[in-house]
Amino acid sequence: MQPTPDFNPARLARSLLRRSRQGALATLMTGSGDPYCSLVNLASHPDGSPILLISRLALHTRNILADGRVSLMLDERAEGDPLEGARIMLAGRAEEASEAAAPLLRRRYLSVHPSAETFVDFKDFAFFRVRPTGAHLVAGFGRIIDLTPEQFLTDLSDAAPLLEAEAGAVAHMNEDHREAMNLYATRLLGAQSADWTCTGCDPDGMDMQADRRTLRLDFPARVTSGPDLRKMLVRLAGEARAKGSSDTASSNDG
Template structure:
């Protein structure tokens, strides 16, 4: 069984990534490329891919793939960076089911609105089969898919409340959202608005870029979300005030 610390760091890396390395294969030949993922509420990585890309054609022929999410190294040695490699199966999301997940992907990558409606693009979802987490140099452990997966009841509860939470924060507490973005997450000035929330954190965007708030513990319901956001806003204000 993987350590709780390793599981939480792996989840944070997957949830917070704006880029990842995708490994596919073509007739047995490995291939690696850069992709821009966003997590679905259940943690499944979402990819907005062009049919013109080699990796998309390869996934269509063989859905087996891997994604590597990498954090920041502690010093000059890149091996000190935390990272997690996720293996799984990729599947294109049906068009009649893609809209809410595409909106979630765009919330993480708002700049992509310029090409998000091009006809050759489509949404893909990777079903996680397992992971290898490396917490730094010579610190590795395997994590089962079941250990990464969030509680389905909690996922459903937060997803059901998401629209109300986001609307309330943006309409009634924009100062709190700005305090979280600028004071807690180090973002610069801007019209910061909450755009997603899930059991592990929330995305805040200024319309061009997004920053990620990771909660200290997974949420179970909207009351947990309220407490986590109040705590984050308070800490953000304290940091802004010095």
């Protein structure tokens, strides 16, 4: 079934990947190869691929270490009938993080799951990254499509300067610009006012969180460095303030 003309599947898939904090992980049982499914917490790598923090004592981890092929189901947790909401099934391989890659995965995971600080350093826990080989997106009638990784993952080939600046930028936004975060959420994304925080930035956008709620702020243009990110966030803050002023003026005119 082909998607309707007004449907942007790649954008929706990227949003689901960035906003999801839990998912159903399917692995293959060692020995029998039978399917095994478990609930896991997750975060996203700067390219959008899922990050897991799992214990080697868990059955799903033992399965992965024997055969890395996995699938991961993510959904937008829509109210009412969950089948009416968008969902994506990723297929790929789960790989244990190298010593060099672990700090980035750790920072991004703990940014969205701070409670994991209590066990992240336990010897049996390790970070894994799911490297997708494809995805099946379901978002309603006429909105079902298979996607390749190139269609929903973010290209990082020219973004090394941004990745180096990301941790500092996230800390700066959360320490000094919470008002701007709330403006992005309420005036640009239509969310309710809350204590919104920044959990990550990448070339395509910024991830935000308040309690269990998550948002994705897409950038109107790609950014690949710290200075570019700062300019973009200042620009969007200005647009949010202007939108608030115009909405007030329209209300008064009415």
